[in-house]
Amino acid sequence: MITIDAEQEIRALFADLEDAWNRGDGDAYGACFTEDAGYTTFVGTVYRGRADLISGHRALFGSVLKGTRMFNEVTGIHFYGPGVAVVTGRGEVSRKRPGRLAKVQTYTLVREAGGRWRIASFHNTKRRPLLEAMSFRFVPDSAPRP
Template identity: 30%
Template sequence: MTTIATTTTTTATSAAATIATEVLSRLEGAWNRADGAAFGAVYQPGASFVTVQGQHAQDAEAIGAGHAGIFATIYARSVNTMELVSARELADGVVLAVSRNTLQVPAGPLAGTHQAMSTSILVRDPDGGWSVAATHNTLIGR
């Protein structure tokens, strides 16, 4: 079972933090199972994703395919821990979430521990669930 450590700021409401934690848990679980399709499925069909290298993927399928590619290569067997930093409701059905992501890569050219800050816009789906409309990642320098 994946556990998300939550450190919410005063801007986080309990509802927004609960929503963000659930979405982060789905992303973290998909990453740690190396399941690109499941990772992409957390995103809306027209979602936007900016990587730590500044690459831009558009739509859930491309986000999933891109992650499947890195799970099979540079981030093979990696473990990602996503810690909620803050969450707040921007409007009804829209949550802004910021997380600190710690990636442990066991081997290869990117072996080691890396951290990034991630900002995501979460939106309520018609079925009442939540998905990601946009994510932007920034690598934390060493």
């Protein structure tokens, strides 16, 4: 049975994720993921496993992502049994809060043996509203239902 506690634990995981990013701490960021996590960035980079993810983010936090902040909005948490959840959201990384969160994200979470939720898979893509609107205009039936 899924409880309110499970949702609160997942939201706490996302708070930890955001905090680690904001501090530029690759190790703490990686600790939010499973040992064998898959991680796909919006530019198509794929990290395989926690160690790869940590190593990559240590380098990024020391250079192009230094001083950036993570801005997230969880738009849905869907449970598929007591130990699996899919979280959808919007997000952005910037030095200051952007006007809109342009990236669409999907996370697959698992509850590990010790009871802690971790991210097993992450996929990030940049939303293109103009292209999306054009697509819906030419193929109206392709638009998601409200």
